Amino acid sequence: MTTQQRLSVWHDVLAIGRSIRIAMSSPDSRAKRAYEIFPPSTWTALNNHSSYLNFGYWRDEADTLDDACQALAEKLADAAGFQEGDRILDAGFGYGDQDFMWLKRHNPAKIVGLNVTPTHVRIAQAKAHERGLGDRLIFQEGSATAMTFEPGSFDRVVALESALHFRTRDEFFRQAHHILRPGGVLATADVVPLNVDKDGRRDLFSTSVPEENLYDGNEYVARLRAAGFVHAQLTSIRTHVFEPWCRWAERKLDDPAFKQSTTWGYRRWLHRELADDTRMRQKFADLDYVIVVAEKPM
Incomplete structure (x- = not known):
């Protein structure tokens, strides 16, 4: 051997x-x-050269997973309406690939990343330090449901394929509302059941998704409204995600x-x-x- x-x-x-x-x-x-x-x-x-940790948004069969993951990150940024000078919170940032891309493309004032996995935090911090970006890309260990930021600290709060893991997503909504400025935006790329009554709907993610987060898109919007948000919109992109990922x-x-x-x-x-x-x-x-x-x- x-x-x-x-x-x-x-x-x-x-x-x-x-x-x-x-x-x-x-x-x-x-x-x-x-x-x-x-x-x-x-x-x-499964990636060729990046360290993204999402299923990706597949626009073309010629895409690689790296391309698709970056496209999904940019789709989320567009949905959130990133603007130059924004203060952005990225909840559950993985290895931080999207944050480096967002900084280059949208020129926010700063991006703060929260992540509960120490390995992810250490790797992202090291990359930011190596590139001299530690003052604008701030990666720290912490929970998206136990945030201590002051009210109005951020213009945008985003969660790229991470909010399904938060215990609970409802608490994340409440805290995101608290730390956003008036008129600020919450945007997520997320996975939800199509049929909440179907047996075995937890199979894919097993115990890493709390039972409390297993509700459909209509309930998702209703819970955002209950947390104080307005103009909530949900768009399904599943045909550009799951099956292309399987083929890759x-x-x-x-x-x-x-x-x-x-x-x-x-x-x-x-x-x-x-x-x-x-x-x-x-x-x-x-x-x-x-x-x-x-x-x-x-």
């Missing part, structure tokens, strides 16, 4: 242990632990570089899920992918 193979086996053993700890951990720490199951190289192995992942399974960059256990899980249409595609059939925008009243 080569050194690379031994490392792969060791990472898989660690992943099994971490999965058990997730099931046994408190609900508040499950999302954090879920993203620590595999090493960073495994989480981003299927192609990646035969890529030698992918096999080298990830673990045997992760490849085996992904192959099992994609090889049988009754598995991942059936799970996606029960889910919607939405862009949601709402405003804090003036």
